[in-house]
Amino acid sequence: MKITLIRVTFYLLLFLFWYLFIKLGNIPSYILPAPIEVLSSFYYGFFKGSYCTAIFFSLVRVLIGYFLALGVGMITGILLARYYLLDITFGRTILALQSIPSVAWVPLALLWFGITDNAVVFIIILEAVLPVALSTKNAMKNIPPNLIRAAQTLGSKGLHLYRNVIIKAMIPELVTGLRLSWAFAWRALIAGELFISGSGIGQTLELGRSLADMSQVIAMITTIGVIGFLTENLFFGTIERRVRNAWGLEGR
Amino acid sequence: MIELQPKIKFENVSKSFFNTSKTETVLKDLNFSVFAEEFVCILGPSGSGKSTILGLIAGFIKPNSGLVLFNSKPIQRPNSSRTLVFQDYALFPWLNILDNVAFGLTTKNHSSKKSREVSLDYLNLVGLSAYKDYSVSQLSGGMKQRVAIARALAVEPEVLLLDEPFGALDQHTRESMQVEILRLWSKAKRTVLFVTHSVDEALKLGDRILVVGGKPGTILFDTTIAVSRPRDFKNPKLVTIRNQILEKLIQPDLFMGANI
Incomplete structure (x- = not known):
């Protein structure tokens, strides 16, 4: 309760400081609009304009890319865990790929797919595949061998062993991979959307720039941050914490 | 006179492990038999191949030569007729205590009600039925090992294999667990x-002690302890056996890699 109060005060002071800075500094609104202008951009954007459709289409893109990435990533991870030769060759390459920011893939994607949704989905897959592949690989390699032996000695084998032990033992590490992957996908989505046509959060942001509508730009940046925070921290963070608790990995 | 069939029989068993650099022979020409309802302690220094013997019986490891027989048939793969209890418990952290005990039963075609009842019986047997809904991480080491033993017994194995089960426990817990395992064994008669690696533990528990040692490991000494339990270490028979075992274990050339 006390923390909530401190936080509310912090944001009120922030807005006050922002307001005073603009009033006293005589800042033009295409450089930095007043808080009220941003709020009205939110209001018109959501209730009369295209913000809702933009968010909808962005979410569709990111979900398509994300789930395709999960499929590809998990299969890659399993292959890397099983085949040593693949791991020391392709596995190394993946680590190098991970240090390339998603925006660096944009020119390549645009040349291959044009300024379409496919280009964005491609960039998302490239980015989101890596964390899932790596965490699947590690999750498989880190299963305590005695857990599998214990299961076998109790009569578990084949499908029963896979369903009740191997997959279960992998889950905590997999969930971490899923969260990381989502964070990557979300960043890649915005990077890609800046360059393509159609409706989306990135496009709306880019439109704001070309119309010198700084209120819209700030409104979209805020939207990206809020959705990212809610999904990454609240949704995935909660799942991760619950799984770690259920698996007895978190200190109580 | 009827000849007694051994429950487990090792016939000239040798086992080597292949590393990248060299081949290490862990066990060489092992011959011994274990009979039904015997409590056999396998005693030896670390690295003498004790755990490998259990792995061979459990079916995780195959011998390079020789035969490991269970009820006169060669052991092919792990099976719930021979369950293994580990030093690190190896409980499934995502299952609660009762479901851990019931795990082996889920591989059989029992109804879930039946396996629940059976699991509760075994949890009761180790005195932990009050903890059935707890998670694994809430239990102490000694309690975890009791759950692991209950889990291994719940599938009603013919042979119970215990790999240094009390090695990670403190002295006090260890002693109470030794009493506990004897109580369980007298209630649910199994081949154990x-x-x-503790001489005293072996003397306290076993009907018989197999001393394993040397490089590669062989059976140095095989003795039956005809002393009733609970045992008093001052008993002259135990003192004699203890001295014989220690004599075998501290022969210096055993640890220098020389064959005997």
Whole structure:
């Protein structure tokens, strides 16, 4: 309760400081609009304009890319865990790929797919595949061998062993991979959307720039941050914490 | 006179492991038999191949030569007729205590009600039925090992294999667990093979002690302890056996890699 109060005060002071800075500094609104202008951009954007459709289409893109990435990533991870030769060759390459920011893939994607949704989905897959592949690989390699032996000695084998032990033992590490992957996908989505046509959060942001509508730009940046925070921290963070608790990995 | 069939029989068993650099022979020409309802302690220094013997019986490891027989048939793969209890418990952290005990039963075609009842019985047997809904991380080491033993017994194995089960426990817990395992064994008669590196633990528990040692490991000494339990270490028979075992274990050339 006390923390909530401190936080509310912090944001009120922030807005006050922002307001005073603009009033006293005589800042033009295409450089930095007043808080009220941003709020009205939110209001018109959501209730009369295209913000809702933009968010909808962005979410569709990111979900398509994300789930395709999960499929590809998990299969890659399993292959890397099983085949040593693949791991020391392709596995190394993946680590190098991970240090390339998603925006660096944009020119390549645009040349291959044009300024379409496919280009964005491609960039998302490239980015989101890596964390899932790596965490699947590690999750498989880190299963305590005695857990599998214990299961076998109790009569578990084949499908029963896979369903009740191997997959279960992998889950905590997999969930971490899923969260990381989502964070990557979300960043890649915005990077890609800046360059393509159609409706989306990135496009709306880019439109704001070309119309010198700084209120819209700030409104979209805020939207990206809020959705990212809610999904990454609240949704995935909660799942991760619950799984770690259920698996007895978190200190109580 | 009827000849007694051994429950487990090792016939000239040798086992080597292949590393990248060299081949290490862990066991060489092992011959011994274990009979039904015997409590056999396998005693030896670390690295003597004690755990490998259990792995061979459990079916995780195959011998390079020789035969490991269970009820006169060669052992092919792990099976719930021979369950293994580990030093690190190896409980499934995502299952609660009762479901851990019931795990082996889920591989059989029992109804879930039946396996629940059976699991509760075994949890009761180790005195932990009050903890059935707890998670694994809430239990102490000694309690975890009791759950692991209950889990291994719940599938009603013919042979119970214990690989230094009390090695990670403190002295006090260890002693109470030794009493506990004897109580369980007298209630649910099974063939037990108990690996330990503690001479006193072996003397306290076993009907018979197999001393394993040397490089590669062989059976140095095989003795039956005809002393009733609970045992008093001052008993002259135990003192004699203890001295014989120690004599075998501290022969210096055993640890220098020389064959005997």
